[in-house]
Amino acid sequence: MSRATVLACLVSSSVLALTVAAASPAQAAGVDYVALGDSYSSGVGAPGQSGLCLRSNYSYAAQWATRNSPATFQFLACSGAETDDVLDSQVPAMKSGADLVSITIGGNDAGFAPTVLTCLTSSDATCTAKVNEGKAYVANTLPGKLNATYTAIRNKAPGAKVVVLSYPNIFDTSAALCEMSMTKRKAINSGAQTLDDMIKARATAFGFTFADVRGNFTGHGVCAARPYLNGLTIIPPQNSYHPNANGYTLGYLPALTSAVS
Template identity: 35%
Template sequence: MMFGRRDPLAAASVEAAPERRRRIALVAAALLAALALVLGASLAAPADSAHAAVPMAKPVKPGKPGGGNGGGSGGGTTELAYAAVGDSFASGVGAGSYLDTTCYRSTKSYPKLLDADADKALVAFSACSGSDTADVIAQAASVPSTAKLITVTVGGNDVGFADVMQNCFVLPNSSCATHIANGAAAVESDAFAASITDVITTLRTRAPAAKIVVTGYPLLFWENASGVNPKYTWADEVNDETVALNDRIQSVAQSGGAVFVDVEGVFAGHGIGSSSPWINDWRWLSQTNSFHPNAAGYVAYANAIRAVPLS
């Protein structure tokens, strides 16, 4: 111990503390910036019109009658021309194997899985990560008038999906409840119902003979017998609001003559925190995939859509 003199090592440590704090703040800011960039790209960013569609020209698939040529006719005589529009849940975010890094369309998405069916030919795949209803209306321009089947998943970004994920699960803070309440109010609003109606009307105008299939969203979080997710405090609240969102979309879609596919049941027991999750949990090193279905989840989506009669 030294009296009357300042320990040079201690002094250096004290003098370096502000610099360390500055570096920590810079690292935190960089992480937040990266988070905002990824959430913006995969959860809430508007669709980039320059990447609004993926060319559908493709080789003949073994065992598929007539193959597929990507044209409006849908290939062989037994194939229905199929178009897929929507947000990140329609583009396949979470499954990996991406065709692009703007919209994150995946080869394992439910539209691509349905394209492998003998009776469907994917002639337009304009679904894009971050899209809201206005973006999907713009995507409709890629849908050929000869389409006989159109699938669409949309609505989550209109009610603040990214805000809830960021403030309740990624970096939980006191604004979480406000974001959930804002989303719930948006779901019940006349404006939200009108936007879903506009999507269906636009698609029907674009392809009058098409069957329009609107899918809902899975409940992201597994809950135990007490209705609690062991990891996330706000999981049950978000699940409840997802049910309300699905109910609202279903009501509007069916009123507009579309078919609604509810995936809550098929995903039951496979949310985040379950022993066999079909939803990706948050990962800093895999941010794009977080809070979206994995490959098994998109198989479940495709199977639920396959249950809809095409005639």
């Protein structure tokens, strides 16, 4: 498969630890759990993706459900989802009165895939400009999108604990050699920080729990010695710049577990 095909697919898709702490199955036995969101919640980047939404049992949501045996588990997260997709498709499918809801959303709205594509194929200056374009969207348009999404979740599940998880910084910036220049890596990470800060602000305003995964991914970005994220991936191309199995197990799952405990 050519590099161009891989990048086109990227745009269109937008050793595991055994000691991760978790709530006991008894504590979760009566919990109705719903996993909403985009590819970072569906499990893209990990083995075993299936269906149009590319859901994987290695996703943090599926792993939490397996470890904790909730009363019900609705896995509604879907690769490529934007806030409008959560509003139009995922929230309406939610079981009314859910007790626990988790979500990652906003990255596709802010242009994650087109930004990465631009940075892979263009100059440092063009990459930085594209990241700044995304930052402007996050500052001016995304807050309203998140507000509408969070309102819909609260209305559908008024008594639920809602956990909004962050995105990681994609790139390691200590490695001298990488598939992107240092300028591009820092620009993309800066864009991720801006996005996460806005998501945290809006989630907190709604009384939701913000679960920050960035600390868990520190030292494990793309090009690190032990990355928790995939770099540019040929087969399957949608795995590019998404967490690998370790990323979900050691990065995302502990953050959800801590937020729920």
